Amino acid sequence: MKPAVASVWKQLGAAAEALRECHLRDMFAADAERFANHSAVWHDWLLDYSKQRVDANAMSLLRALWLVADMPDWIARMRAGEPINHTERRAALHIALRHPAGKGTIAHTGRDVMPAVHAELAKMRRFCTEIHGRHWRGATGEPITDVVNIGIGGSDLGPRMATQALAAHRHRDIRVHYVANLDAADLATVLSGLRPATTLFVIASKTFTTQETMQNAASARAWLVAALGEAAVARHFVAVSTNLGEVARFGIDPANAFAFWDWVGGRYSLWSVIGLPLALAIGFDNFEKLLAGAHAMDEHFFAAPPEANLPGLLALLEIWNTNFLGADNRALLPYSQSLGLLPRYLQQLEMESNGKQIDRQGQPLNHATSPIVWGEAGTNGQHAFYQLIHQGGRLIPCEFIVCREADFDLPGHHEKLLANCFAQAEALMRGKTLAETTAELSSAGLPADEVARLAPYRSFPGNQPSTTLLLPRLDPFNLGALIALYEHKVFAESVIWDINPFDQWGVEYGKQLASRLLPIIEGKADTTGLDSSTRGLIAWVSANTTAG
Numbered sequence: 001m002k003p004a005v006a007s008v009w010k011q012l013g014a015a016a017e018a019l020r021e022c023h024l025r026d027m028f029a030a031d032a033e034r035f036a037n038h039s040a041v042w043h044d045w046l047l048d049y050s051k052q053r054v055d056a057n058a059m060s061l062l063r064a065l066w067l068v069a070d071m072p073d074w075i076a077r078m079r080a081g082e083p084i085n086h087t088e089r090r091a092a093l094h095i096a097l098r099h100p101a102g103k104g105t106i107a108h109t110g111r112d113v114m115p116a117v118h119a120e121l122a123k124m125r126r127f128c129t130e131i132h133g134r135h136w137r138g139a140t141g142e143p144i145t146d147v148v149n150i151g152i153g154g155s156d157l158g159p160r161m162a163t164q165a166l167a168a169h170r171h172r173d174i175r176v177h178y179v180a181n182l183d184a185a186d187l188a189t190v191l192s193g194l195r196p197a198t199t200l201f202v203i204a205s206k207t208f209t210t211q212e213t214m215q216n217a218a219s220a221r222a223w224l225v226a227a228l229g230e231a232a233v234a235r236h237f238v239a240v241s242t243n244l245g246e247v248a249r250f251g252i253d254p255a256n257a258f259a260f261w262d263w264v265g266g267r268y269s270l271w272s273v274i275g276l277p278l279a280l281a282i283g284f285d286n287f288e289k290l291l292a293g294a295h296a297m298d299e300h301f302f303a304a305p306p307e308a309n310l311p312g313l314l315a316l317l318e319i320w321n322t323n324f325l326g327a328d329n330r331a332l333l334p335y336s337q338s339l340g341l342l343p344r345y346l347q348q349l350e351m352e353s354n355g356k357q358i359d360r361q362g363q364p365l366n367h368a369t370s371p372i373v374w375g376e377a378g379t380n381g382q383h384a385f386y387q388l389i390h391q392g393g394r395l396i397p398c399e400f401i402v403c404r405e406a407d408f409d410l411p412g413h414h415e416k417l418l419a420n421c422f423a424q425a426e427a428l429m430r431g432k433t434l435a436e437t438t439a440e441l442s443s444a445g446l447p448a449d450e451v452a453r454l455a456p457y458r459s460f461p462g463n464q465p466s467t468t469l470l471l472p473r474l475d476p477f478n479l480g481a482l483i484a485l486y487e488h489k490v491f492a493e494s495v496i497w498d499i500n501p502f503d504q505w506g507v508e509y510g511k512q513l514a515s516r517l518l519p520i521i522e523g524k525a526d527t528t529g530l531d532s533s534t535r536g537l538i539a540w541v542s543a544n545t546t547a548g
């Protein structure tokens with residue numbers, strides 16, 4: 001850690017110590033302007049962080065941290081296409097994928113990437129027009145009704161989450177399905193409802209070597225060929241990849257291949273041709289609005305000072321909770337059924353990016369990095385795990401996301417959704433003291449001994465920090481901005497934590513070991529060198545699996 005960062009870090013430790021005994025309800029009581037002082041507005045978005053355990057001193061130190069960590073300089077390096085993914089010697093230029101045409105250049109190794117980006121987008125648009133216009137016909141001459149995206153990780157989670165999030169904007173003639181898991185149950189379940197003649201497969205893989213995707217693609221191909229013959233592949237398979245050589249080897253017509261580049265990380269690739277299934281699901285005009293929203297958030301992140309910078313504020317607050325208050329997790333609680341997959345998407349974005357303990361100089365860190373991100377849509381979560389957040393005794397910073405307007409408007413729903421969301425944030429902040437519970441039970445007419453018996457169970461410590469992000473509505477523009485918000489939050493955290501957010505060696509290690517074990521499980525290699533547990537598991541499978 002640089003001395004200037006270490007110095008602010010130390011002061012933040014002291015600030016956290018000073019606040020340790022403060023309760024959020026007292027902070028609200030002491031400052032009538034707390035909401036105004038601890039909230040930020042961007043366009044028609046509101047970020048309320050007044051229920052975080054911060055005061056003016058902590059916030060001013062966090063802003064200082066932003067500056068001493070050289071955030072503006074790191075942002076400039078990202079924008080300039082420098083190889084900030086230093087372990088893979090790659091740039092991280094996902095911002096170029098949503099950069100509008102005619103708005104200047106973005107250079108990578110001395111060349112402007114924008115013409116190639118817009119050429120692929122134009123190709124995507126043409127393809128969407130053909131599918132939606134029913135001009136693209138399958139091998140039997142029928143139009144496509146169902147698209148199956150086969151991909152995993154970044155080649156699945158982004159388009160899958162966004163397709164669900166934008167369900168209200170779905171193209172009426174096309175159904176889009178997602179298959180990711182190596183477990184045959186995933187592909188088999190999706191295929192069971194489909195007809196080969198009207199199904200199009202999108203094989204999405206940055207590397208085009210990922211075991212899960214290649215196995216699912218091969219099985220999908222076999223399913224199609226069994227019904228329509230080998231020649232049908234050209235009309236029913238398209239590919240999305242950086243590895244066009246492997247795409248051709250798989251047998252997909254190069255004319256049906258959509259390209260992207262190694263400077264796009266898998267979990268940052270939604271904006272590229274990886275977004276093809278999403279564009280097919282919502283129409284290309286809506287996909288462009290998603291890109292516009294992300295670009296608007298890029299501009300905000302690049303220019304806004306830390307006190308008004310939404311990704312920056314989220315990053316600084318998470319660092320406060322993680323490194324100074326000792327939280328090891330964050331609950332992500334969208335009060336939106338459409339955003340139900342957002343926690344899963346952010347698990348990859350945040351934990352695969354920042355789940356690291358080696359700094360940019362190759363040295364072990366002595367501070368925590370990414371918390372465990374978990375959660376699910378409200379109000380469902382309230383009836384599952386909220387009990388533990390209220391009374392489980394753990395520090396669980398919560399992030400509520402809710403829209404002012406409903407995306408599916410049935411009378412009577414949205415007001416209740418908002419009421420539940422705000423009520424949870426209030427209850428977690430305020431809690432309920434033993435005295436309040438006692439008074440409440442007494443005034444309900446319970447006998448004194450019953451009041452004394454029940455009051456401890458029905459009291460709540462509160463002081464659970466939360467942030468509420470209030471969006472106007474869930475539409476393509478706002479969803480694009482929301483995803484970009486989290487991408488930049490992750491980047492800002494990585495700068496302060498001094499880690500590379502763009503590699504994922506832990507995942508690569510798992511892939512390497514699985515490739516080594518496969519021939520052993522297939523009975524083509526022996527178990528020499530394996531630990532006794534792995535050997536025992538494999539032996540158990542082989543001894544107890546019945547043939548057929």
Ligand code: F6P
Nearest residue numbers: 153154155205206207210266507
């Ligand atoms: O999950 C690990 C990972 O490497 C991700 O980063 C990536 O999004 C995913 O695998 C899939 O990789 P590919 O797109 O190359 O198939």
